[in-house]
Each structure stands twice: as C-alpha cells, then as structure tokens.
Amino acid sequence: MPSKRNNQLPLQPKYNRPNEPVRINEGQAARARGDKASGAWRFPKNLTIKNPAQIIATISGATNTSIWYDEKFEFFFWGSPDNVARAKVDLETNIIQDNPTFQHRYQSIGPPRDAQFEAMGSFVWPSKEYSPEKELGERNFDRLNQIRQENNCHIEYDVSRSSFIVRGSAVRDVQEALLRIKGLLCKVVAQSSPIQRLYLIQNDCPTLSLKDHALALVYTSGGMQQPRFGKTAKSKDSILKQEDVLVNARLMKDRVMQTLSKVHWHQGHIDFRVHLGTLVLLSYKPFTQIDLADYKDMLADSYNFRAKVTEELGDKELENSLLHRFLSATDSLDPCDRFTNDLADTKPEYTASIEVDLKDGRGNVLITKKWHQDNGTFRQSEPEYKRLEGNSGRTRFLEVCVTDTVTDLTWLLDISALKVQESTHLPQWIREHGDYYVNIDAEKARLAQSFCEFETLGRIPKPLPNKRAIREKIIWRFEMKAPYIGYEVELAKVFNKGYTPTPGAVGGREAVTWFEERWTVDVKHRQWSTQLAENHELRVGKGAEWKADIQSWFPVDSDDRQEKLKGHIVLLQVLQRVQDIVTGRSH
Incomplete structure (x- = not known):
C-alpha cells in the first residue's frame, strides 16, 4: 500500500514550472471527452510510491497530461505522445527517488549480503554471441530473480571472465542455480537458431x-x-x-x-x-x-x-x-x-x-x-x-x-x-x-x-x-x-x-x-x-x-x-x- 507523507515532494520534475501562465490541460480535456488512453505503464510489484495523488497531480500539470491509476497500480495516460512520454519518465524518476533500493533490487533478493556462503560456482556465458544484458535483463539481469529467490542465492556477472558467479549457503541450491542459468542459455540458443x-x-x-x-x-x-x-x-x-x-x-x-x-x-x-x-x-x-x-x-x-x-x-x-x-x-x-x-x-x-x-x-x-x-x-x-x-x-x-x-x-x-x-x-x-x-x-x-x-x-x-x-x-x-x-x-x-x-x-x-x-x-x-x-x-x-x-x-x-x-x-x-x-x- 502507498504510504502517507508530508506535502513536500521527494523530487520536483524538471518540467514543473509553477510560475507559468495557467493553460488548458490537453490530457484532462481528452479524458473528459471519453477518449481512450494514449499510453499505459505498469508499476513494478516490489516498489512503493509515496503520496501518489500529489505526485500525479504535479506531473500531470507539468507535462500537460492526465494520469489515472487502478487498484493494481497500472497507470494510464491521456495527452499527446510526446507529453505522455515525458510524464512516464517523470513518474519513474519519482519512484526511483522514493525507493533508493530500486537501482539495487538484488539486495532484497536472496540471502542477506553479509551471509556466510558455503558454496560458490560459475557458469561461462558466451557474451559475444548472446549479450547477457539483452537476454536476461538490463537491470541486474532481473530475469534471474526467480532463480535467486527459489534457490536462495546471489548471482552476479563477472565481465572480465564473461561468467555468472553464484554464491549460496547450500551446495544443492548453487548447483541447481547453475543448471537453470544453463537452461536459459539453451532457450536463447534455440530461439536464435535458424529454422x-x-x-x-x-x-x-x-x-x-x-x-x-x-x-x-x-x-x-x-x-x-x-x-x-x-x-x-x-x-x-x-x-x-x-x-x-x-x-x-x-x-x-x-x-x-x-x-x-x-x-x-x-x-x-x-x-x-x-x-x-x-x-x-x-x-x-x-x-x-x-x-x-x-x-x-x-x-x-x-x-x-x-x-x-x-x-x-x-x-x-x-x-x-x-x-x-x-x-x-x-x-x-x-x-x-x-x-x-x-x-x-x-x-x-x-x-x-x-x-x-x-x-x-x-x-x-x-x-x-x-x-x-x-x-x-x-x-x-x-x-x-x-x-x-x-x-x-x-x-x-x-x-x-x-x-x-x-x-x-x-x-x-x-x-x-x-x-x-x-x-x-x-x-x-x-x-x-x-x-x-x-x-x-x-x-x-x-x-x-x-x-x-x-x-x-x-x-x-x-x-x-x-x-x-x-x-x-x-x-x-x-x-x-x-x-x-x-x-x-x-x-x-x-x-x-x-x-x-x-x-x-x-x-x-x-x-x-x-x-x-x-x-x-x-x-x-x-x-x-x-x-x-x-x-x-x-x-x-x-x-x-x-x-x-x-x-x-x-x-x-x-x-x-x-x-x-x-x-x-x-x-x-x-x-x-x-x-x-x-x-x-x-x-
């Protein structure tokens, strides 16, 4: 659930200029006419947004858009494509500022960072043929998060060795995590192979x-x-x-x-x-x-x-x-x-x-x-x-x-x-x-x-x-x-x-x-x-x-x-x- 906060915003969007003359909000007008939303953005499940009503009102006014969200925190935008794109950037920027762990989500996945690891292993990834960032997610390889959670391990990528390093408290979990990374590579190879x-x-x-x-x-x-x-x-x-x-x-x-x-x-x-x-x-x-x-x-x-x-x-x-x-x-x-x-x-x-x-x-x-x-x-x-x-x-x-x-x-x-x-x-x-x-x-x-x-x-x-x-x-x-x-x-x-x-x-x-x-x-x-x-x-x-x-x-x-x-x-x-x-x- 979003938490309450005082009226001060954590970040003022760069497009927010409160001294500008009052103008008609094109996004609000489009929504009032019953037009369909021009875009949508899904809120990451593991994040929170503090004081969403005020943040949305500020971003809407600054970007000439109208923003509405449902109970699942899926955001819908009305306005021109350029303004909607700006509003999405500002919304995500505020969420990042509200959540200092957002840029380091791996810290909350797997065992504590200071845990004593009993097992460690590595899997060499052919990075020249298949970019790991492209195939597994640019933000800390987030497609590996399910493996991190289910096998209770840390997974990091060593660029110098082109290898994923897996650390965990149980040998079996580390072995299975390595096999699952191998399985992901097999999937990538299958999808990339010519017919x-x-x-x-x-x-x-x-x-x-x-x-x-x-x-x-x-x-x-x-x-x-x-x-x-x-x-x-x-x-x-x-x-x-x-x-x-x-x-x-x-x-x-x-x-x-x-x-x-x-x-x-x-x-x-x-x-x-x-x-x-x-x-x-x-x-x-x-x-x-x-x-x-x-x-x-x-x-x-x-x-x-x-x-x-x-x-x-x-x-x-x-x-x-x-x-x-x-x-x-x-x-x-x-x-x-x-x-x-x-x-x-x-x-x-x-x-x-x-x-x-x-x-x-x-x-x-x-x-x-x-x-x-x-x-x-x-x-x-x-x-x-x-x-x-x-x-x-x-x-x-x-x-x-x-x-x-x-x-x-x-x-x-x-x-x-x-x-x-x-x-x-x-x-x-x-x-x-x-x-x-x-x-x-x-x-x-x-x-x-x-x-x-x-x-x-x-x-x-x-x-x-x-x-x-x-x-x-x-x-x-x-x-x-x-x-x-x-x-x-x-x-x-x-x-x-x-x-x-x-x-x-x-x-x-x-x-x-x-x-x-x-x-x-x-x-x-x-x-x-x-x-x-x-x-x-x-x-x-x-x-x-x-x-x-x-x-x-x-x-x-x-x-x-x-x-x-x-x-x-x-x-x-x-x-x-x-x-x-x-x-x-x-x-």
Missing part, C-alpha cells in the same frame, strides 16, 4: 515439369486484385517405393528429435502439427523440365532453394468436395465428439480471433472466442487473451515437406512457437470488448459463411481501432480408427482479413485486405499438445519433463518393442490414409 528445412519427394518419377499454380484471391476496398500465381513441380507417372518411404520417415524423425531437444527449454506456446497444402517454389534454378535426381539436388541446396506450403489445400475443385468426403470416410474416421454416433452428424466448432495493437509499446493483444452447437443453440467459451511480443509472427524451428509430385500435394511437418507475454494487466476496455462485442451470427454460421461480428453488440457497432488481423475458422474434427488411434484430423474452412496501418487516418482506421475463403487439412496426435502444454508455465531456466524420443512423440498401439520404434513410419501411413480421403481414393 531447419527439409524437402523430401514421396514418389519415384522420371521427370518433373514446372507448372503455374493459382493462389488464393485477394480483395481490397478497391475490388479484387490481379490473380496471383506460383510455380509448382509436377510429374505424370510415378511409383511409390517402400524403401523411399522408410528413408523419408527416418530423415523426418531425426530432424524432429533434434528440434524437440532444443524446444525442450522454450517457455511459451509451441505448436506441432502436420499440414496438407501445395508446395510453391520461391527461389530455385529455372527449369522447364528436370530429372528427378537433379530436382532432389536442387531441393538439398539450402542456400539457393526455397519453397513454401500454401495454407489452403490448393485445388479449389478438390476443396469444394472435402467436407462430403470426410463425412463419408467411415472406414477410416470416427467423430471426436463422444456424443456423436454417426460420422455424418459431426458438428463443427467455430473459432474467431482478432489481433489489436494497443499502442502502449508492449506488443499486440490476440482475442480468441469459440462457439459450439448444442441442440441448435450456439454456446460460447470465455474469451482468451494473449499478449504477443511485437507482431504475431512465429518463431519457426522446423519445416519438413513431403511432396507427392503427381497430386501436387505436400505434407508440411511444422514446429513453431508463438511469443506470448503475461496478459494479466490488460486495459479494462479491451477485456470488455472481448467479453461483449465479439459475437456470432448464428444464421451465417449455419450456412458456413463468415460468421463473427467483431465490433457489434445487439446491432450497436463499437469500432475497434488499430486492428491488425482477423481470422475465422469453422472446424470439423475427426479421429483416426485403429491401427492409428490417437491421431486426429482437422478439416477447416478459413476466412482471413489483414489490416494495414494508414498514417494520418482518423481513429486508428486501417486499410483492409480480404483473402479468399479456402479449406485446410491438419493432422495431430493428441499427445503432442498435451506434452507441449508443459512449456506454457515453465519456471525460469527449467526444461519440460517430456522426453525427446520416438515413443513419446510417435506412439504406436502395440506391445511389441520393435513396433514401438516404428512410430515415424506409422505417421507417414496416417498421412497417406488422410491424403487418400482428400483425393477420393478411400472407400
């Missing part, structure tokens, strides 16, 4: 030809843009050799295990999926026709070759028949919903998300809501909020592409992470918007159309400024039958919108880009998300408890030990079965 890519051909064919591939259409407020095309490599005749399948399975398995060993230390949301799309060539040696051996050499040239797998399946005619084919594949699939008896009665789930830039310098917020049908009524989940670091771009660790050159379909095995921050201190207005103004249009949902109203409550609009992206998905979920129990398939119809900031636009309005609605197919093992959930709440420097081995990630329903070691081969068999459903070869 691993592997391109494989699933079938044997004499030659391949370069073909045009129509990409999803794009629309803007001015109408449809010119049709877009990419290049793909296709073959006419081919055979599927079992030895090629075994080689591809082994190569894929090796890369997956190497990657999982790295992300074992990653704290955050990790996604492991296999996605079906079309391989579009981006950077390659031009050709009209090419032998298979030469094409494989091109794929292996990691410096000059680059390709991507489309989000959509890629063949519009094929996409239009997907739902019927999946709902009819009773030989291979069961409904995921235990209360649904017939595959044809599978009901979809509706998921909608909107990404917003709060303009507070702490990244964007992703709001997600889900709905499911229950006796003809749509029931919604509680909104989920994620605070993203910067933009919503993912950290990609691994991409393995397995291409069928006849159907022009490619399976992409992808391991990536979403950078998510703590979201407990979001502004109340963004939570209110997610709670009340993101709603489903039941009629459009039943027609499998774009179904979400993102800025409306009871037909009353409430525009949301500074949007960055909108995504809607209608998802049908199935599970594979024996012998592939545990694998799940998601068929989704996807609607995407992108928003581009427009300089000078009123109210944070943006230029809108619509993407053609398309269909996607994904495969997962239910064990993947269960195990990766451990990484959401990892303690600092700790790794997940799951093992990076084949039996943990490619489980086989068998008592035979040799069969249990063939899970990577079983995965390719699962993918082939799903691909047969997609192309109509499944009966």
